[in-house]
Amino acid sequence: MGAMESKVINLRILVDxxxxxxxxxxxxxDFVDILFSFLTLPLGTIVRLIRNQAPPSVLGCLNNLYKSLENLEVGLLQSEKHKAMLLRPSNSSExxxxxxxxxxxxxxxxxxxCHHDSQDLYLIHENVIIEDDKSGGVFVNGKARFMIxxxxxxxxxxxxxxxxxLTKLxxxxxxxxxxxxxxxxxxxxLSLLRLSLLSMKPLTDLFLLKNVDCSGASTSDSAGQFHSRYRIDKLRGCKRMTIKIMLRKSDGKxxxxxxxxxxxxxxxxLLAIPLGAAVKCLERSPSLGCITNLYTSVQELSADxxxxxxxxxxxxxxxxxxxxFGYKSQLLGTNENFIPNSKCLFGLLPSGDKVDLYGHQPFNPNPIGGKGFINGPATFVVTDDLSVTPLSPISNIFALNRLSVxxxxxxxxxxxxGGEEVLRLLEASLTSxxxxxSAFNLYLDEAKMEK
Structure with a gap:
């Protein structure tokens, strides 16, 4: 049994x-630190961690997007490294x-x-020095206690x-x-991570009703429900994109x-975006359920x-x-401009050694995705549930035939x-x-009315 498997947290719960x-x-x-760490996980990491759990878990459409990336030929992307890093995105709080x-x-x-004595040295992200007050805890004060x-x-x-x-319940x-x-x-x-995304009572489902099938529990197929909540000014001026959609006229699907x-x-x-960043971009949308509650809890707790x-x-x-992971067309403003601290880097080397830091850049001076991930020009087909494949008109015709349209x-x-559609699609990818x-139906209704 590994060290992690042998560790347990004893949690005290009150049951009705x-x-x-x-x-x-x-x-x-310990337990609260783990809960808050969920906010730091990239969406692709969450998909990878929970998709093979029993019962099978579906995170909106992101499972399909992740699987599509797995199936894309490397030649369709800028490099094999682009694909590998999107499938296993790094966590900036690792x-x-x-x-x-x-x-x-x-x-x-x-x-x-960095460069040291004519050879390359690879240093992990521990170059960020954390001033520990010796009270313990990772995200929370080690002396504090909480109720969840x-x-x-x-x-x-x-x-x-x-x-x-008690009164509320x-x-x-x-x-x-x-x-x-x-x-x-x-x-x-791992089960709690899954349930926090799919249930509004994850503690009950985990400790009292184990193996409850919550697959798709938080998803919604109702269209046009996202439109009115967003303040688009924060994405004003972002690059606009154009796509051609195939619409079923009879029901607007x-x-x-x-x-x-x-x-x-x-x-x-989207696979590289941290979960907490998605909650922030969507302004703590209620559709994100318990994760929004976690995020709000951090806001309300005292930093001191x-x-x-x-x-x-x-x-x-x-x-x-x-x-x-930054790329020039990143639309949601979640890029990190992290510059390693030279003193921290020196601290990881033998005393007295000097290091030439290549301009304080990451090991690849050009960010992965700096010019995008896809090796264009290329055209793809994206299904309603975000399965992505290279364009093939013949395959599309037979796909429509299978749908009996x-x-x-x-x-x-x-x-x-633009900005509004980008945010709607982010939320829809997580919840529908x-x-x-779900993301574009309201837009289409308005276009139809104008027409």
Whole structure:
């Protein structure tokens, strides 16, 4: 048994026996640190970690996007490294996550290159020095204790808050309550990651109703539900893209889209976006369920009393790509301009050694994806559920035939994609199994009305 598998966290939970549900849990730093680490994980990492769990888990349409990338021939991308790094995107907080009691992310640490005595040295991302106050904890103050509601709201311990939770859940008789101690290991953490994305009661589902099939529980196929919430000013002036969509006129369903490399670059870039960055871009959308509650909890906790430091709070609320993943058309503003600190780098070498830092650049001076990920010019077909394949008109015709769509019911539309559509598609990719229809249907309705 490995070291990680042998570690467990004893978690104290309060159970409503009458309704068979968890009211809340009490925890120290270890469990809450793990919960908050979910916000730092790139979406592609989350797909990879949860897709093989039982029961099978589906994260919106991202599973299909991830599988499509796996199946794309390397020649369609700028290089094999582009594909490998999108399938296993680095976490810009990896140096912190490695300190967790359970670090479920097995992605290789990011390396940086320097030159020493005519040879290249590769240094991992630990060059960021963390001033430890010796209180323990990774993201939270090691001396603080917390209560976690069933829907993953993390709060400081408080009797009044516990009474509020009991009242909210309609618990009037203390006799229906029972204290239990449950053990949390790596398997439970992976299950909790899955449930936090697919359920509004993940603690209950994990500890009381194990193996509940939550696949698709948080997904929605209702179209046009995202339009009114966004402030588009933060993406004003972003590069606009054009795609051709094939619409089923009878019900407005988007069957597929023809898109060039710029749109595919955007879709693939979603795999490298940290979960917390997606929540921030979508302004804490309720459609993201318990993950929005986690994010809001970080906002509301004191950086002085409950979290390790203000910069830790910022890393959780605005997690960034590692610098190698930036590309010039990144539309969501989540690139990290990380410059290694030379003193930190020196500290990893034998005393007195000097290092020439190639301009303080990552080991690849040109960020992976600096010119995009796809080796264009190229045209692709994207299905409603975000499966991506190279364009083949013959294959498309037979695909439409399998959908039993009469040719007379088809209509091609040209859609211009800017900041608003980019955000709608981000949310749809996380929450819907029909991402194109969900993201663009309202736009199409408006276009039809104008016409």
């Amino acid at each position: 026996k009458k309704r068979d549900r968890v009211v809340f849990a009490e925890s120290d730093k 140096h912190l996550c490695r300190k967790l009691k359970f670090n479920i992310d097995d992605t290789e640490p990011t390396k940086y290159r 509601s069933d829907d993953l709201k993390v709060m400081p311990l408080s009797t009044s808050t516990s009474v509020e939770l 309609g618990v009037k008789d203390v006799d229906v309550l029972e204290e239990r101690i449950v053990k949390v290991g790596k398997v439970e953490v 988007v069957l597929s889209a023809e898109a060039q490399e710029d749109f595919i670059d955007y879709l693939l870039s 009393r409950h979290l390790k430091a203000e910069y830790i709070k910022a890393k959780l609320l605005s997690p960034m790509h590692v610098s190698q 009469p040719i007379s019911d088809l209509e091609e539309r040209v859609v211009c994609i 199994t029909s991402a194109l229809t």
